[in-house]
Amino acid sequence: MPDDTAFDLIFRQASLAGHDRPVDIGVRRGRFSAIAPVITSDAPEIVIGGRAVLPGFVDTHVHLDKACLLGRCGHLHGGLKEAIAAVSTMKRDFTVADVHARGAQVLERAIGKGTTQMRSHVEVDPRIGLRSFEALKALKRDYAWAIDLSLCVFPQEGLTNDPGTEELLIQALRDGADALGGCPYTDTDPNEQIARLFTLATRFDVDLDFHLDFDLDASWMHLDEVCRQTVVHGFGGRVAIGHVTKLSALPPDAFAQAADRLAEAGVAVTVLPSTDVYLMGRAATHDVPRGLTPAHRLLAHGVTCSVATNNVLNPFTPFGDASLLRMANFYANVAQVGPEGFGACIDLVTTLPARLMNLRDYGIAIGNPADLIVLDAPTAGEALAGLAEPVMGFKSGRQSFSRPVAELYRPAEAMAAPGRLAVAGGSGGS
Structure with a gap:
């Protein structure tokens, strides 16, 4: 298990093809630098929470x-x-x-x-x-x-x-x-x-x-x-x-x-x-x-x-x-x-x-550019079946977009938070 404080960013609990369990992915200087069950580091982190990760x-x-x-x-x-x-x-x-x-x-x-x-x-x-x-x-x-x-x-x-x-x-x-x-x-x-x-x-x-x-x-x-x-x-x-x-x-x-x-x-x-x-x-x-x-x-x-x-x-x-x-x-x-x-x-x-396209450095592998997207599903196959939207993406380790997961406002919650519906309607919910 890597023990390194030299990472710029850590993705936690990513569901990655070829791995039986969620893994951590370390990024340094815009490239993937480690993939392991757990990476010990105090670098900034993003918790994927078991969602599927693809290279884009x-x-x-x-x-x-x-x-x-x-x-x-x-x-x-x-x-x-x-x-x-x-x-x-x-x-x-x-x-x-x-x-x-x-x-x-x-x-x-x-x-x-x-x-x-x-x-x-x-x-x-x-x-x-x-x-x-x-x-x-x-x-x-x-x-x-x-x-x-x-x-x-x-x-x-x-x-x-x-x-x-x-x-x-x-x-x-x-x-x-x-x-x-x-x-x-x-x-x-x-x-x-x-x-x-x-x-x-x-x-x-x-x-x-x-x-x-x-x-x-x-x-x-x-x-x-x-x-x-x-x-x-x-x-x-x-x-x-x-x-x-x-x-x-x-x-x-x-x-x-x-x-x-x-x-x-x-x-x-x-x-x-x-x-x-x-x-x-x-x-x-x-x-x-x-x-x-x-x-x-x-x-x-x-x-x-x-x-x-x-x-x-x-x-x-x-x-x-x-x-x-x-x-x-x-x-x-x-x-x-x-x-x-x-x-x-x-x-x-x-x-x-x-x-x-003969892309030589494509994929989530150590040394490649840190390009990845996160799908709102536990596997890519489930994302395909249910058209689960990508919720965030990164290019060379820098975040390029985000899409908040839809939040549902149940009647009890709406009653407990007067005015909330109006705010959600104006912002699209977040």
Whole structure:
């Protein structure tokens, strides 16, 4: 049992995965420095009281640049092409300040819901130029105290068919973009787009993250070409594909073959439940398909997977609160995952997306940055099932948010404390 007064902070009685009983967690200079049944120290302490502690949620696929657009356009469209067209029109008028303000709304919600790592895709093309990228670079700096933001620039409306886009992508990569994305299904020459993006990724030594195979026609896919290029360029473990809703339409044998191909190439998959379920199957008049790729089945084949947010309050997804716990719960509902799979669903928003993003120092382990969140439940699985809110979070040992647990005012208590109801109504209760 550590006996050390050199800690800056002690978390007491934390329920931590891999430990049979609650443990104490010591923090020194912004990093985890001890994990033990009991730490003897006179350092400041926070009593967790047996609640579940996680290293924070990891959101691998968000679009901060086009979030919170409801009200700016009529929502009469319902399909993917219509959503892309609606945003294409609007983004011509986006300013750096506008993108920053809307992105900040989502970032603050995500922080308060327990996200400590995020990859945001950023559209770059002649219509928006680098304005959204500049705004997100500022957000990355402004919110570094609570969240690590990685920026993935990509051509939403095509590359080979959109002159000037490749030059803008190169400029963004030179100016610090962390990753490079793609969207082959909007390009007139999808395979050429894939090839060019692999060439750029190799040149700038950045990971790749594609929007891919986003419909339910399983008769053709771009998945094979991405896997092939991944092997050719030796990029295994550095490529992710998002949506891939075609996989949900494959029969078992074909699904298993595709899963094995992904695992062998080292290509990860991100499932985006809210958008995928909202946009897919709209042509059906009955027995509407879910359009949700079963990530838990891909895991059984050795494919690294994540579940992520994608869009918030825009034509692609007209709802959202940036809560990855809610998204994991939604995934479990739609994919019909029972209690035996709740732990895997938590992995899909924590350790697995950290692996997808190649985060080398993620997790509650000695020496890693002291990033953690506390859930209002004794285990992460119970938090998933009951949507138990995160009640506090820390980034590098510094508290980043808190959320008081709801307090109920029973009739006897209200009578014993006249005026208390009014105070609670004004403050939300605390």
